[in-house]
Amino acid sequence: MNSSLSPAELRRYDRHLSLPGVGLAGQQRLKSARVLIVGAGGLGSPSALYLAAAGVGTLGIVDHDLVDASNLQRQLLHGTRDVGRAKLESARDRLHDVNPHVVVELHDTWLTSQNALEIMRQYDIVLDGTDNFATRYLINDACVLLGKPNVHGAIFRFDGQASVFATDTGPCYRCLYPEPPPPGMVPNCAEGGVLGVLPGLIGTIQAVEAIKLIVGLGESLAGRLLLVDTLSMQFRTVQLERDPDCPACGTRTITALIDYDEFCGTPAPGAVLADDGREIAPTELAARLARGDHLEVIDVREPHETATSSIPGARFIPLGTLGEAIGSLDRTRDIVLICRSGKRSADAARQLLAAGFTRVESVSGGMLRWSEETGVPSAARTNTSYTVDNR
């Protein structure tokens, strides 16, 4: 891209042009830069907004989700009127409004082992705004293989962390975490909750690190992990070393991307069970319910999610309590699992299949697709007692 700045851009970036260390040369570097943001969610929102405002010439965004009302508490790229739209579209519109000089490239897909290298190689820097371990390891390994810095951020409830991985000499995510946590041990934001402003803080730190890398400013977080505890409002940094035995950046035994769902023991976002016939479309479920089929619908979302809408007659067993509730399930009935997007229900289906259940299906696209496609009014939950009461 031509890095020369128009009069309108010179006016817009005036406070950068007068800033020691940035100036005209730094602003031109920003304009030439290409940054990929994986995930237009809590972390991706502030980072994309600030990188666009700062004049990063090209922003790529990878996402395949729709805006849900429950996103608005923290995902400031999207507004109330965007609910139900593709996150990519609302992100593009918002970013163009922030800065029309920025080129926004949309990648309407989940990042997978099949497409990651091809997408990521088009960019200088990758900013990790994902919420799951499988994609985090995927981004890390692809960054190491491609030699691109991985600007990392992660959040949980009131705590966050940030670093820069996979630089020429610094450690990578695997040096810090050689193994993923056991599946189900760390709840995601939907299950565990998150303070809405926290991704704003961490995503903004990621944007600062990306800008520092582009302009060549200051001291990067490479080799350090920043830990943020918002409740005590303490910021700590710990030193990180590259692990010579790290299979990604040390011994380099990882020479190609692997199956990260298998590595993490979790289904990827949007993963389908269709291969073994375990998925059911919302319209098909609605038809089976309408003709009175003898099936049990189990909603594995959290109580706060099921409080406003659910499938009439559904039983509520949050995913984290499914193991305890297994004994109370009728193995002779068809069990249909549902969650918000189809991800947790797929995980629940795997758990039940592993426990020997055979008649198990997961609703593809979850309640989001159910509301869109069936036209069946969803019932507000009135029965607040849960199958497993001891939690």
Ligand SMILES: [Zn+2]
């Ligand atoms: Zn490493």
